[in-house]
Amino acid sequence: MIKDWPEKLQAFLENRVGYSVFVSEPSQLSGGAIQENWAIDITVAGGEWSGFHQLVLRSDAMSSVKASRSRIEEFALINQANKAGVLVPKPYFLCDDEAILGRPFFLMERLDGMAAGHKLARGEENPELLYQLGKNLALIHSITPPKCELSFLHDVPKDPAKEAIALYREFLDALQEPHPAIEWGLRWLEVNVRPADGVVLCHRDFRTGNLLVKNGVLAGVLDWEFAGWSDPHEDIFWFTAKCWRFGANHRPAGGLGQREDFYRGYEENAGRKINRELQVYWEVMAHVRWATIACQQAERNTLGIENSLELALTGHVVPELELEILSLTKEI
Amino acid sequence: MGKGPSGQQLLKTALKVFREELLPELTEKKRYSGLMVANALGILTRQLNRNVDDQVQEESALVLLLEEQGSIESLHRLFAKRIRNGDFMTYSKTSIGAWEVLFKITQANVEESNPKYLEE
Numbered sequence: 001m002i003k004d005w006p007e008k009l010q011a012f013l014e015n016r017v018g019y020s021v022f023v024s025e026p027s028q029l030s031g032g033a034i035q036e037n038w039a040i041d042i043t044v045a046g047g048e049w050s051g052f053h054q055l056v057l058r059s060d061a062m063s064s065v066k067a068s069r070s071r072i073e074e075f076a077l078i079n080q081a082n083k084a085g086v087l088v089p090k091p092y093f094l095c096d097d098e099a100i101l102g103r104p105f106f107l108m109e110r111l112d113g114m115a116a117g118h119k120l121a122r123g124e125e126n127p128e129l130l131y132q133l134g135k136n137l138a139l140i141h142s143i144t145p146p147k148c149e150l151s152f153l154h155d156v157p158k159d160p161a162k163e164a165i166a167l168y169r170e171f172l173d174a175l176q177e178p179h180p181a182i183e184w185g186l187r188w189l190e191v192n193v194r195p196a197d198g199v200v201l202c203h204r205d206f207r208t209g210n211l212l213v214k215n216g217v218l219a220g221v222l223d224w225e226f227a228g229w230s231d232p233h234e235d236i237f238w239f240t241a242k243c244w245r246f247g248a249n250h251r252p253a254g255g256l257g258q259r260e261d262f263y264r265g266y267e268e269n270a271g272r273k274i275n276r277e278l279q280v281y282w283e284v285m286a287h288v289r290w291a292t293i294a295c296q297q298a299e300r301n302t303l304g305i306e307n308s309l310e311l312a313l314t315g316h317v318v319p320e321l322e323l324e325i326l327s328l329t330k331e332i
Numbered sequence: 333m334g335k336g337p338s339g340q341q342l343l344k345t346a347l348k349v350f351r352e353e354l355l356p357e358l359t360e361k362k363r364y365s366g367l368m369v370a371n372a373l374g375i376l377t378r379q380l381n382r383n384v385d386d387q388v389q390e391e392s393a394l395v396l397l398l399e400e401q402g403s404i405e406s407l408h409r410l411f412a413k414r415i416r417n418g419d420f421m422t423y424s425k426t427s428i429g430a431w432e433v434l435f436k437i438t439q440a441n442v443e444e445s446n447p448k449y450l451e452e
Contacts, residue, residue, distance in 0.1 A: 030364065172412075177405070177408075178408045178409040178412040180408055180411040180415055181434055181437075181438050183412045183415040184415050184420075184431070186416070187415050187416060187418060187420075187421050188421065191418075191421050247452055249452055309365070309369070309372060312372070313371055313372060313375075316371075316445035316446065317446075318445075319438055319441035319445045319446070320442050320445065320446055320449045322438045322441070323438045323439060323449075326431065326434060326435050329431075
C-alpha cells in the first residue's frame with residue numbers, strides 16, 4: 001500500500017458518500033497470500049450512510065497466481081452472489097483508480113465469525129451447518145450463463161474437465177521443475193473424462209477455511225477470486241476433497257461432518273441430484289488443481305519473485321496432495 | 333578431540349529450544365510465523381537426515397523403469413513426459429510398476445515434508 005493511504009481512503013469515501021467520514025486506524029487481517037484484507041471502521045456524518053460501519057478493505061497483495069481474479073471482478077461476483085441470496089459480506093464500494101491506494105480495492109461489510117479451518121474441523125460435528133453450506137452452494141449454482149454482469153469470465157466451457165486438464169498442463173509447463181505425480185493425475189483425468197453435467201457459476205474455492213462461521217451457523221461465503229463457469233460437481237467435490245478436511249478425515253464433508261448432510265442441503269435447494277459416481281473423478285481434479293496452484297505459489301519464492309516463508313512452505317504441501325492423487329488413481 | 337556437534341545435532345537442539353522455550357512466549361499475532369519457522373526447521377532436519385541410499389535407490393528405480401540414464405531431475409522430466417504421452421495408463425505390468433515407483437518416491441517426499449500426514 002502507498003504511504004498515507006488511510007487519509008486517501010477518507011477522501012475517497014467522502015467523495016462517494018457526500019459527507020465527512022472518520023476512518024479508524026486500519027488493522028491487517030490474517031490470511032490471503034494473494035490479496036490483503038484490512039479491518040477498517042468508518043463513521044459517516046450524514047446521509048444514507050450516516051453512522052458507524054465496520055468494513056473490510058480488500059486489495060491485491062504482492063503475490064498472485066495465474067487463475068486469480070482481479071478485485072474489480074471479485075466485487076462483481078460478490079454482488080451477483082448477494083443478489084442470488086447467497087450469504088456473503090455485502091459489497092459496498094469499489095475503486096479501480098490506482099491513484100488512491102496504489103492498486104484497485106473494494107470495501108465490504110465486516111462479518112463476525114471464524115473461518116480458520118483447523119479450528120472448525122476440531123469442533124463438534126455439525127449437520128445443520130453442512131445443510132446450510134449445501135444450500136448456499138446451490139444458490140451460487142443458481143447463477144447460470146449468459147450473465148452480462150459477469151461478462152469478464154472466460155467463455156462458457158463446453159467441457160469444463162477437458163479445459164481444466166489443458167489449463168493445468170499449461171501451468172505445469174511454465175514451472176521450472178517436473179511433477180510426474182501431478183502428470184499422472186492429469187492423464188488419469190483425461191482417460192476417465194466424463195461429459196459435463198451442466199455449466200453454472202462455480203465458486204471454485206468453496207471449502208472450510210473460506211467459510212465464515214459464527215456460533216456454528218454460516219455467516220458468509222468468502223474469497224471469490226477463483227470463481228468461474230464450470231461443472232457444479234467441481235465445487236461439490238472440492239469441498240469434500242481430503243485436502244480440505246484439516247486432518248479430520250472421519251468427516252469427509254470439509255472436516256465438519258458427513259457427506260449426506262451437505263448433499264441434502266444442496267439437492268433440496270438446487271432442484272438437481274448430485275451424481276455421486278463423479279466423486280472420485282472430481283476429488284482427483286481437486287487435488288491436481290490445488291497441487292498445481294501450490295507449485296506456482298512455491299515457485300514465486302524459489303525464483304525470488306517474493307521472499308515469503310508461507311509461499312515456500314506451500315511447496316511442501318505438494319507431496320501429500322500428490323500422494324492422494326496416486327491413492328485415488330491406483331485403479332487405472 | 334572431535335569437531336563438536338554436527339550441523340544436524342545443532343539444528344536438532346536449536347529446534348527443541350525454539351519449540352519448547354520460544355514458541356510458547358510468542359504473542360498470538362506472531363505465533364503463526366513462529367509455527368512456520370518451526371515447520372521449516374523440521375523439514376530441514378529431515379532433509380539433512382535423509383539417507384543417501386534412498387536417492388540412489390530412487391535413481392535406480394527410474395533408470396530401470398524408463399530404460400534411460402541421467403540425473404534425477406532429467407529422469408523425473410522424462411517420466412513426466414512419458415506419463416503425459418500415455419505410456420503408462422493402460423492396465424499392464426509396466427503401468428503398475430510405474431505407479432509403484434511414483435508412489436514410493438512421493439511417499440518419501442511426504443516423509444520429508446509432513447510425516448504426520450502418513451499417520452492420519
